[in-house]
Amino acid sequence: MDSEVGPLRTVLLHRPGNELKRLTPRNNDQLLFDSIPWVDRAQQEHDAFAGVLRERGVEVLLLADLLGSALDDPRAHAAGVHAAVDGKRLGTELTDALRSHLSGLGSLALAEVLMSGMTFEELPASEGASLVRKMNHPHDFAVDPLPNLLFTRDSSAWIGDRVAISSLAMPARRRETALLDIVYAYHPLFHGTARAYGAHSAPVEGGDVLLLGPGVLAVGVGERTTAAGAEALARSAFADGIAHTVLAVPIAQTRATMHLDTVCTMIGPDAVVMYPLARDSLVAYALSQRDDGALQVAGPEPFLSAAATAMGIERLNVIDTGLDPVTAEREQWDDGNNTLAVAPGVVIGYERNVETNARLEEAGIEVLRIAGSELGSGRGGPRCMSCPITREPVPY
Numbered sequence: 001m002d003s004e005v006g007p008l009r010t011v012l013l014h015r016p017g018n019e020l021k022r023l024t025p026r027n028n029d030q031l032l033f034d035s036i037p038w039v040d041r042a043q044q045e046h047d048a049f050a051g052v053l054r055e056r057g058v059e060v061l062l063l064a065d066l067l068g069s070a071l072d073d074p075r076a077h078a079a080g081v082h083a084a085v086d087g088k089r090l091g092t093e094l095t096d097a098l099r100s101h102l103s104g105l106g107s108l109a110l111a112e113v114l115m116s117g118m119t120f121e122e123l124p125a126s127e128g129a130s131l132v133r134k135m136n137h138p139h140d141f142a143v144d145p146l147p148n149l150l151f152t153r154d155s156s157a158w159i160g161d162r163v164a165i166s167s168l169a170m171p172a173r174r175r176e177t178a179l180l181d182i183v184y185a186y187h188p189l190f191h192g193t194a195r196a197y198g199a200h201s202a203p204v205e206g207g208d209v210l211l212l213g214p215g216v217l218a219v220g221v222g223e224r225t226t227a228a229g230a231e232a233l234a235r236s237a238f239a240d241g242i243a244h245t246v247l248a249v250p251i252a253q254t255r256a257t258m259h260l261d262t263v264c265t266m267i268g269p270d271a272v273v274m275y276p277l278a279r280d281s282l283v284a285y286a287l288s289q290r291d292d293g294a295l296q297v298a299g300p301e302p303f304l305s306a307a308a309t310a311m312g313i314e315r316l317n318v319i320d321t322g323l324d325p326v327t328a329e330r331e332q333w334d335d336g337n338n339t340l341a342v343a344p345g346v347v348i349g350y351e352r353n354v355e356t357n358a359r360l361e362e363a364g365i366e367v368l369r370i371a372g373s374e375l376g377s378g379r380g381g382p383r384c385m386s387c388p389i390t391r392e393p394v395p396y
């Protein structure tokens with residue numbers, strides 16, 4: 001897969017499940033949600049999102065199904081138990097008890113614990129005394145839930161025919177890496193798939209990685225992806241021959257712009273929709289490889305011109321949403337710029353971003369609207385909630 005916009009064929013989603021029921025007003029900030037979602041409604045909204053994709057001929061894979069099947073492999077099962085048990089947090093007594101309990105679970109039950117976690121109250125009884133059990137509240141987590149699994153964009157990303165499993169920056173999301181690692185290593189669908197980048201390298205999240213065109217990546221560097229992460233991704237992409245230029249793009253380190261795809265997504269082979277404030281301020285450092293294999297860093301220069309040069313096109317067009325600053329800021333916060341292209345010029349967007357969607361349509365883009373009142377409480381739109389696995393090439 002070498003674009004953001006070629007006709008989408010296969011995508012990985014996660015239908016939000018019981019992990020969302022773990023969110024409370026006491027933990028939602030730490031778990032990276034801005035409010036407490038109504039879970040049934042979030043699931044309905046997600047089903048409708050998957051429905052729109054299927055209507056457009058896209059094969060939708062669901063993470064929970066893949067994880068459940070992958071865990072049928074005893075090696076995956078052992079890796080799952082290992083990923084769930086944090087010995088330093090639990091102490092010897094509970095570590096042993098939890099490990100033997102999880103080892104005896106079937107694949108689906110283990111997948112459920114891996115996704116939605118486990119409280120101290122839910123832990124199996126153990127023989128000896130545990131200070132840890134006594135000193136924790138019964139509703140505290142012995143295994144943390146992963147409510148952000150919904151945002152499959154960030155935990156893995158396909159570049160060419162390789163998959164990059166992310167090294168996630170925020171503690172609340174770090175364990176997602178282990179789950180994706182199990183799926184890609186052990187699910188029969190992915191046998192033989194080569195990896196790009198290392199899941200245990202410096203932080204890189206998929207929401208920061210845009211495939212601008214064949215061989216050209218843009219990587220946001222901000223709250224989540226570090227400069228070291230962008231550099232490591234570039235080195236690995238050059239070594240694997242899947243990119244010739246990587247543009248490292250500094251973005252403000254704030255929640256509103258946590259990933260590059262919160263301010264800019266592609267809607268056509270040479271067009272992006274972009275938050276107006278970012279349009280003239282974004283810059284890029286261009287990374288490439290010299291003939292002797294050494295890394296070369298140029299810039300910074302304005303992002304739009306650096307992108308056009310790297311892509312070998314005259315200009316990267318920006319659909320001008322022409323919004324006043326307040327509306328633009330409101331709709332950026334609600335993921336108006338976070339569209340998912342299902343084909344060149346056809347994107348999925350949240351219905352609530354009325355003004356952005358209207359401007360996109362005026363520019364000739366077809367917008368497939370979905371509801372996101374509950375899904376959006378984790379701050380992520382259609383692009384964040386999808387990990388494309390295969391797209392047809394774009395005729396450039």
Ligand SMILES: NC(=O)NCCC[C@H](N)C(=O)O
Binds near residue numbers: 032148258379
């Ligand atoms: N690519 C994206 O912007 N993903 C959205 C991730 C939202 C999630 N609550 C997070 O803070 O990581």
